[in-house]
Amino acid sequence: MAGLQDASKVGDGITETSIPASHPPDKKSDKQTFHIGTRQSILARVQADIVLQDLRKAWPNHTFEVHAMSTTGDNNQKTALHKFNEKALWTQELEVLLQKGELDLIVHSLKDMPTQLPIDLQLGAVTKRADARDALVVKPSIASTCKSLADLPENSVVGTSSLRRIAQLKQHYSHLKFADVRGNIGTRLAKLDNPESEYSAIILAAAGLERVGMTSRITTYLSKNEGGMLHAVGQGALGIETRKDDAQTAKLVAAIVDEKTMRMTLAERSLMRTLEGGCSVPIGVETEWIRRKGVLDSQDVGVGAKPAEDYHKLSGTALKTSGGESGQGAEDETDVLIMHALVVSLEGDEVAETEARRRIACREDADEFGWEVAQQLVQKGADKILQGISLNRGIIGGQDGA
Numbered sequence: 001m002a003g004l005q006d007a008s009k010v011g012d013g014i015t016e017t018s019i020p021a022s023h024p025p026d027k028k029s030d031k032q033t034f035h036i037g038t039r040q041s042i043l044a045r046v047q048a049d050i051v052l053q054d055l056r057k058a059w060p061n062h063t064f065e066v067h068a069m070s071t072t073g074d075n076n077q078k079t080a081l082h083k084f085n086e087k088a089l090w091t092q093e094l095e096v097l098l099q100k101g102e103l104d105l106i107v108h109s110l111k112d113m114p115t116q117l118p119i120d121l122q123l124g125a126v127t128k129r130a131d132a133r134d135a136l137v138v139k140p141s142i143a144s145t146c147k148s149l150a151d152l153p154e155n156s157v158v159g160t161s162s163l164r165r166i167a168q169l170k171q172h173y174s175h176l177k178f179a180d181v182r183g184n185i186g187t188r189l190a191k192l193d194n195p196e197s198e199y200s201a202i203i204l205a206a207a208g209l210e211r212v213g214m215t216s217r218i219t220t221y222l223s224k225n226e227g228g229m230l231h232a233v234g235q236g237a238l239g240i241e242t243r244k245d246d247a248q249t250a251k252l253v254a255a256i257v258d259e260k261t262m263r264m265t266l267a268e269r270s271l272m273r274t275l276e277g278g279c280s281v282p283i284g285v286e287t288e289w290i291r292r293k294g295v296l297d298s299q300d301v302g303v304g305a306k307p308a309e310d311y312h313k314l315s316g317t318a319l320k321t322s323g324g325e326s327g328q329g330a331e332d333e334t335d336v337l338i339m340h341a342l343v344v345s346l347e348g349d350e351v352a353e354t355e356a357r358r359r360i361a362c363r364e365d366a367d368e369f370g371w372e373v374a375q376q377l378v379q380k381g382a383d384k385i386l387q388g389i390s391l392n393r394g395i396i397g398g399q400d401g402a
């Protein structure tokens with residue numbers, strides 16, 4: 001059911017001790033080998049490998065092993081996904097192994113990680129975000145003439161199973177049609193490329209394409225300014241799930257956290273948790289740390305407040321969160337986060353949209369910010385849109401939460 005959730009719910013565990021207590025871990029539980037769980041897709045393996053390399057670099061005296069497991073979600077692409085608790089489907093079996101101690105950590109695409117975690121588990125770390133945007137990939141046979149969504153001929157079929165993507169495309173491109181496309185990235189691209197298939201284009205997360213070495217397939221990037229497409233909560237970032245009672249692993253993964261990414265994605269997840277109440281909904285976001293030129297005065301910046309003169313947004317993407325400084329000279333990131341967020345009806349005809357900014361001094365601030373942005377969206381009618389969607393869900397069928 002859609003509706004407002006209590007912000008103090010279990011969530012990502014940040015209101016509890018997500019950083020291990022300062023006392024040293026019990027010696028007899030000290031160990032050297034750590035077991036990393038992930039799903040079996042190529043993307044999941046690449047992502048686990050990214051985390052593996054980071055951990056090896058940070059902890060050269062420890063051993064890490066990756067276990068790639070197939071999950072019910074992977075094995076049931078054709079069954080009606082709505083029979084399952086959509087997002088939990090991909091994560092539950094790995095979580096059981098984590099709870100049993102057979103795994104020490106799980107690497108997830110953060111966007112596939114439910115915002116409510118089992119009580120004994122937590123979001124232990126988020127690593128540096130890759131490109132958070134969606135990308136349009138056009139069928140090779142028409143790619144020379146169609147460079148954007150607007151270029152696609154009347155009634156072209158865009159392949160995507162994501163309610164968020166479909167709803168936003170309907171909002172801006174009434175000439176397009178949509179069809180489900182499932183499977184891993186390679187499968188989806190193959191379906192697009194098949195001259196017999198109905199798809200003129202598909203939409204994929206840029207980060208996924210990047211990680212599997214397929215950025216050459218991107219026709220164009222989509223964002224708020226390019227195609228009016230806000231990305232999913234957590235998109236482009238990797239989340240690491242750990243046991244709350246395992247201080248040793250928590251300490252290991254704390255070393256590979258990208259704090260800026262952690263805070264911005266905690267805010268996004270808090271927004272989603274506040275709004276969703278259990279079922280995936282078409283929420284889009286774009287979040288970035290405001291940059292400044294020169295000296296920052298320390299005036300307080302609250303939700304909805306105007307930015308100080310010397311703040312400005314990076315043109316274009318919300319993505320280069322803490323990289324990309326090269327050549328930026330005197331500019332650097334502030335601790336002011338700006339979030340653009342929307343909830344859109346499935347037909348794209350009703351939208352609640354807001355932009356807010358706030359100074360974020362700690363993870364709890366990020367969590368609170370997400371909650372505040374959710375309140376703003378509700379004031380603009382998000383709850384009404386979400387209620388309409390939950391009433392409709394019986395006839396919608398499954399979607400992949402992307």
Ligand SMILES: NCc1[nH]cc(CCC(=O)O)c1CC(=O)O
Pocket residue numbers: 109110111112203204205206207208209234235236237238400401402
């Ligand atoms: N829902 C599947 C999924 N989960 C994460 C990614 C891409 C990688 C990421 O967003 O970090 C994808 C594929 C896609 O949406 O195209």
